[in-house]
Amino acid sequence: MFLDRCNGSWSFGLQFPQISFVLCRDITFPVVVVAQAPLTLALDTEDKLTKPIEESLKSLAGLDNIRSSSYPGQTAVSLSFPVGTNLEKSTSNTENIVKQLKLPK
Numbered sequence: 001m002f003l004d005r006c007n008g009s010w011s012f013g014l015q016f017p018q019i020s021f022v023l024c025r026d027i028t029f030p031v032v033v034v035a036q037a038p039l040t041l042a043l044d045t046e047d048k049l050t051k052p053i054e055e056s057l058k059s060l061a062g063l064d065n066i067r068s069s070s071y072p073g074q075t076a077v078s079l080s081f082p083v084g085t086n087l088e089k090s091t092s093n094t095e096n097i098v099k100q101l102k103l104p105k
Contacts, residue, residue, distance in 0.1 A: 033057070033077040033094060037104040046070040048104050053077050056097050060090065 033053060039045045050070045054077060057066060065080040081090055 033079070033098060034074070035077075035098070035103060036074050039073045039104060042070050042072050045073055045075055050075040050077065052101055052103065053098065056101055057094060060093055060097070062090070 035049055035053060037045065037049050039048060050068050053075065054066050054068060057063070057077070057079060060079065062081050062085050063079060064082055066077065067080075068075060068077040079090070079094065081087065
């Protein structure tokens with residue numbers, strides 16, 4: 001039994017005489033939304049940028065979790081989906097929702 005790095009993540013493997021088998025998980029990272037606005041305080045950014053984005057994205061089909069970080073004038077919102085989710089479709093749906101928002105410029 002051993003642990004090994006595989007495609008940037010850890011994998012678990014079993015080794016038998018003359019037989020090697022490694023299980024490599026195919027990991028896809030969540031969709032991330034990054035937005036900027038001319039706001040000088042992190043609290044303003046959270047109220048005027050982060051919260052509106054989070055509220056609008058809660059309606060995405062199959063969404064598991066939303067995490068965000070707010071900085072003065074900038075927010076990063078990370079969306080997690082279940083394994084097997086079509087991330088191209090989820091990304092497209094996310095872009096459509098964010099484009100419809102009226103955010104500070």
